[in-house]
Amino acid sequence: MVIFRIVEMTSRAVGTSWPAELAAVLGPDSVITDPARLRTYECDGLTGYRVVPAAVALPRSTEEVAAAVGVCARHGISFVARGAGTGLSGGALPVADGIVISLQRLRRILHVDPVNLRAVVEPGVTNLDISRAAASHGLYYAPDPSSQQVCTIGGNVAENSGGAHCLKYGFTVNHVLAAEVVLADGTVTTLGGQSQHLPGFDLLGAFVGSEGTLGIVTQVTVRLLAKPAQVRTMVADFATVAAAGDAVTAIVAAGIVPAAVEMLDNLAIQAVGASTRSVYTADTAAALVVELDGPPDDVAELFDDVQRICRDQGSTKIMVAADAEERALIWQGRKAAFAAVGRISPNYFVQDGVVPRGRLAEVLGRIAAMADEAGIRVANVFHAGDGNLHPLVLYSEADGEHDRAERLSTEIAELCVELGGSLSGEHGIGADKACSMPRMFGEDDLATMLRLREAFDPAGLCNPGKVFPTPRLCGERPGPYRPHPLETAGVIERL
Amino acid sequence: MSAIVTTYRPADLAELRDALTESARAGQRLAVAGTGTAQWGGLVDADAVVDTTAMTGLISYNPTDMTVAVRAGTRLADLQEVLAEHRQWVALDPARATAEGGTVGGIVATADAGPSRHQFGGSRDSVIGMTVVLADGTVARSGGHVIKNVAGYDLAKLFHGCLGTLGVVAEVVLRVHPRPAATATLAVACPAREAFTLGGRLIAESLEPAAVEWTCTRPRGPGLAQRAEAAREQRDGTLLVRFDGTTNGVADRLRRARALAGEHAAEGTPEHWQKAGRLAVGAPGDTVLRLGTAPDQVAQLVMDVDRLAATHAVDAAMTSTLFAGVHTVRLRDAPAAAHAAVVESLRMAHSAATVCRWAPDLRNELAPWGDPPPAVSLLRAVKRRFDPDDRLCPGRFAPWF
Numbered sequence: 001m002v003i004f005r006i007v008e009m010t011s012r013a014v015g016t017s018w019p020a021e022l023a024a025v026l027g028p029d030s031v032i033t034d035p036a037r038l039r040t041y042e043c044d045g046l047t048g049y050r051v052v053p054a055a056v057a058l059p060r061s062t063e064e065v066a067a068a069v070g071v072c073a074r075h076g077i078s079f080v081a082r083g084a085g086t087g088l089s090g091g092a093l094p095v096a097d098g099i100v101i102s103l104q105r106l107r108r109i110l111h112v113d114p115v116n117l118r119a120v121v122e123p124g125v126t127n128l129d130i131s132r133a134a135a136s137h138g139l140y141y142a143p144d145p146s147s148q149q150v151c152t153i154g155g156n157v158a159e160n161s162g163g164a165h166c167l168k169y170g171f172t173v174n175h176v177l178a179a180e181v182v183l184a185d186g187t188v189t190t191l192g193g194q195s196q197h198l199p200g201f202d203l204l205g206a207f208v209g210s211e212g213t214l215g216i217v218t219q220v221t222v223r224l225l226a227k228p229a230q231v232r233t234m235v236a237d238f239a240t241v242a243a244a245g246d247a248v249t250a251i252v253a254a255g256i257v258p259a260a261v262e263m264l265d266n267l268a269i270q271a272v273g274a275s276t277r278s279v280y281t282a283d284t285a286a287a288l289v290v291e292l293d294g295p296p297d298d299v300a301e302l303f304d305d306v307q308r309i310c311r312d313q314g315s316t317k318i319m320v321a322a323d324a325e326e327r328a329l330i331w332q333g334r335k336a337a338f339a340a341v342g343r344i345s346p347n348y349f350v351q352d353g354v355v356p357r358g359r360l361a362e363v364l365g366r367i368a369a370m371a372d373e374a375g376i377r378v379a380n381v382f383h384a385g386d387g388n389l390h391p392l393v394l395y396s397e398a399d400g401e402h403d404r405a406e407r408l409s410t411e412i413a414e415l416c417v418e419l420g421g422s423l424s425g426e427h428g429i430g431a432d433k434a435c436s437m438p439r440m441f442g443e444d445d446l447a448t449m450l451r452l453r454e455a456f457d458p459a460g461l462c463n464p465g466k467v468f469p470t471p472r473l474c475g476e477r478p479g480p481y482r483p484h485p486l487e488t489a490g491v492i493e494r495l
Numbered sequence: 496m497s498a499i500v501t502t503y504r505p506a507d508l509a510e511l512r513d514a515l516t517e518s519a520r521a522g523q524r525l526a527v528a529g530t531g532t533a534q535w536g537g538l539v540d541a542d543a544v545v546d547t548t549a550m551t552g553l554i555s556y557n558p559t560d561m562t563v564a565v566r567a568g569t570r571l572a573d574l575q576e577v578l579a580e581h582r583q584w585v586a587l588d589p590a591r592a593t594a595e596g597g598t599v600g601g602i603v604a605t606a607d608a609g610p611s612r613h614q615f616g617g618s619r620d621s622v623i624g625m626t627v628v629l630a631d632g633t634v635a636r637s638g639g640h641v642i643k644n645v646a647g648y649d650l651a652k653l654f655h656g657c658l659g660t661l662g663v664v665a666e667v668v669l670r671v672h673p674r675p676a677a678t679a680t681l682a683v684a685c686p687a688r689e690a691f692t693l694g695g696r697l698i699a700e701s702l703e704p705a706a707v708e709w710t711c712t713r714p715r716g717p718g719l720a721q722r723a724e725a726a727r728e729q730r731d732g733t734l735l736v737r738f739d740g741t742t743n744g745v746a747d748r749l750r751r752a753r754a755l756a757g758e759h760a761a762e763g764t765p766e767h768w769q770k771a772g773r774l775a776v777g778a779p780g781d782t783v784l785r786l787g788t789a790p791d792q793v794a795q796l797v798m799d800v801d802r803l804a805a806t807h808a809v810d811a812a813m814t815s816t817l818f819a820g821v822h823t824v825r826l827r828d829a830p831a832a833a834h835a836a837v838v839e840s841l842r843m844a845h846s847a848a849t850v851c852r853w854a855p856d857l858r859n860e861l862a863p864w865g866d867p868p869p870a871v872s873l874l875r876a877v878k879r880r881f882d883p884d885d886r887l888c889p890g891r892f893a894p895w896f
């Protein structure tokens with residue numbers, strides 16, 4: 001039996017005529033109200049939280065998105081934008097009595113501009129399709145979430161998504177030049193522009209990563225990069241997770257910036273091994289995937305350096321991908337790891353906290369200890385190079401482990417904050433971690449962020465109940481504020 | 496500007512908070528100044544000034560984590576010196592940092608950046624955390640000390656380019672990068688159009704340049720129009736391409752780039768970059784304008800600048816970060832009215848223009864800003880939420896807000 005958490009988030013006022021009005025502006029085939037079909041939209045990738053919306057709108061253009069939002073604004077209806085629904089923090093979780101606005105029909109690639117190194121696309125275009133469209137020019141779109149075959153660029157902008165290669169290339173926010181946005185009052189505006197120089201403050205930068213709470217993206221201009229001349233990839237095995245963590249720290253400290261440094265622990269390797277033609281050593285405690293890319297001479301020299309560092313740190317075996325096919329196998333295993341974990345455990349939670357890169361070994365040790373104590377298995381497969389953990393907390397709903405696993409999962413995220421890091425590196429706060437926000441930020445910090453929200457959406461209709469703790473979600477007193485460890489250490493001050 | 500009667504010179508966050516609380520009680524309108532080098536945008540009409548230059552020094556620096564936290568009044572150049580001891584740097588090189596001692600907070604607030612923005616973006620891309628004090632004394636922190644972090648809104652982005660109008664930046668956390676083992680510059684004498692094409696080729700060949708800048712010092716003195724014409728036909732202007740990496744890698748890429756660039760290519764020197772930097776900063780008496788365009792508009796912009804400089808008998812020089820679409824135009828000599836005419840015409844064609852340095856009397860001839868960006872109503876709405884009484888740097892963004 002599966003127990004779902006039904007999160008109560010209700011729109012403020014529900015008029016009577018709005019579904020008809022919505023159907024009138026979008027056409028009846030663009031509005032879903034049939035309860036059976038609505039269930040498709042009840043959750044995102046965080047399936048433990050489910051809410052059936054009152055309606056789903058499927059606009060085809062910016063004008064139609066604006067019209068749908070306009071109906072919401074007039075009737076005081078909450079709305080939630082939705083891309084592919086692969087989000088892992090409940091960001092696209094509907095609001096009861098509110099509507100979901102799906103961007104799936106806005107999926108045109110409007111323009112690939114190899115001269116200016118950019119592309120203009122609609123929000124429903126998948127991340128990978130941008131790179132596919134740019135490939136004939138020798139270009140690609142750099143941020144590469146593991147979900148890139150399905151997740152949309154609109155969702156990437158909303159979450160400021162990362163990926164394995166963000167270590168060298170940066171995150172979504174570093175690759176978006178402009179966005180056309182429908183604001184909560186139904187007006188359309190453009191944030192950003194053609195150039196890195198724009199007078200006024202950086203509204204686009206603040207919008208990216210705002211988790212759908214400041215407006216709906218209807219068009220995105222992204223930067224494209226030239227494909228690197230050379231790519232080299234290795235898998236280095238280690239006898240302990242701590243040794244692998246120390247190797248990552250040593251690579252970073254040596255001033256080498258690999259394109260990617262990913263770690264899989266033994267449990268993750270077992271999961272991958274069970275499902276694909278695995279290139280990973282079945283019984284190693286941990287493996288690092290290190291990829292370098294760039295000009296050939298630079299890559300050759302640094303690739304040798306990385307191998308030497310791994311050996312110095314006690315690597316038990318280094319496997320260098322001989323060709324593109326072997327490299328693809330390495331990445332296939334890595335990118336399929338989440339899905340593969342489903343085969344060794346009926347249920348799991350994913351966390352995505354971040355720690356300073358000098359503390360990787362320490363945090364992995366503490367997670368293992370916490371997992372032991374809770375009697376729950378935790379698999380680790382993550383973006384080690386930028387300190388972004390993805391502990392997969394494995395449990396069985398049927399065996400009643402849900403609450404224990406959820407508690408452990410939250411504790412891990414909060415441990416990252418305690419170690420001077422963050423609750424989330426790329427998946428977002430969403431509905432999942434909103435109640436943990438007071439662990440990381442004080443009341444004034446959150447109140448100041450809300451000033452931005454109020455400037456964009458004074459009526460609070462745009463994806464309410466996400467990111468920020470609310471009494472409804474977290475109880476009257478959302479988790480006590482404890483001084484941030486950096487504060488205790490005198491590194492940061494709060495007055 | 497009304498007479499400034501009060502100067503606040505806080506040394507840390509607590510004193511800054513107290514200064515803002517006190518000034519709020521007194522209802523003072525505040526100007527904010529770092530080294531006081533930037534005059535970007537409109538003239539501020541204030542009763543008191545917050546001078547951040549005593550808020551200096553590192554708060555934390557752990558080279559292994561590759562992040563550093565500093566007080567906002569720290570000079571970027573001083574910070575770079577400390578980082579250099581560990582073979583690291585903040586990937587920001589606005590000319591103002593070395594020429595005029597620009598502070599970290601000031602550089603963030605002006606969104607200033609230099610040639611390295613080609614690879615690393617601007618300060619928005621290097622800042623990972625920030626503590627600010629709002630007009631009412633509220634202390635707010637966002638971001639953190641790790642390079643990857645999506646928890647909460649990124650308020651640091653909002654303060655990027657705010658010119659002190661949203662709050663005072665107190666502390667900044669930056670990501671740092673390793674200093675490359677080697678670096679080299681290719682210098683090619685060529686006009687803008689060729690520079691853009693060649694730069695594009697070097698990128699397409701995956702030579703991964705760290706900076707692609709085109710600079711040009713226009714001829715000056717009498718007979719300007721004819722000489723500008725002649726200069727355009729000659730190979731005026733210089734493309735500067737910097738390669739960072741390993742010793743062998745950089746040597747190899749420089750060699751291949753030279754081969755692609757042809758007969759006008761040579762190895763560039765630090766002096767090349769210093770010249771571009773001096774141009775971007777300007778000197779007292781100059782007007783300096785920063786413009787944004789789509790990258791491929793550079794040749795058109797150069798033609799416009801040429802034509803306007805000739806028409807109004809102004810000495811115009813220019814440096815462009817080609818693929819970021821960022822151009823800095825320096826106007827020299829000629830009366831303020833001539834500078835104003837050039838700027839007005841450029842604004843008409845390219846609205847994203849900021850005057851960073853004002854020639855004497857230019858403010859009498861020219862509005863602080865041109866046409867507002869499409870999202871101006873959002874800029875206003877944010878301003879109203881952060882500083883409802885319009886006490887911080889009033890006039891900076893006049894007439895937009």
Ligand SMILES: Cc1cc2nc3c(=O)[nH]c(=O)nc-3n(C[C@H](O)[C@H](O)[C@H](O)COP(=O)(O)OP(=O)(O)OC[C@H]3O[C@@H](n4cnc5c(N)ncnc54)[C@H](O)[C@@H]3O)c2cc1C
Pocket residue numbers: 044045080081082083084085086087088090091092103123144145146147150151152153154155156157158159160161162163164211212213215216217218338339426427463
């Ligand atoms: C197997 C797997 C692997 C993953 N790997 C990664 C990874 O490596 N890195 C990473 O960062 N993430 C990863 N994710 C998480 C997820 O794929 C990303 O967050 C992605 O950006 C979500 O895109 P989406 O289109 O599915 O958005 P959705 O889940 O539909 O929505 C996500 C959020 O974006 C908002 N939104 C969607 N479209 C718009 C729009 N047009 N305008 C405004 N707001 C909008 C929604 O309201 C919601 O808040 C992974 C997920 C899965 C299932």
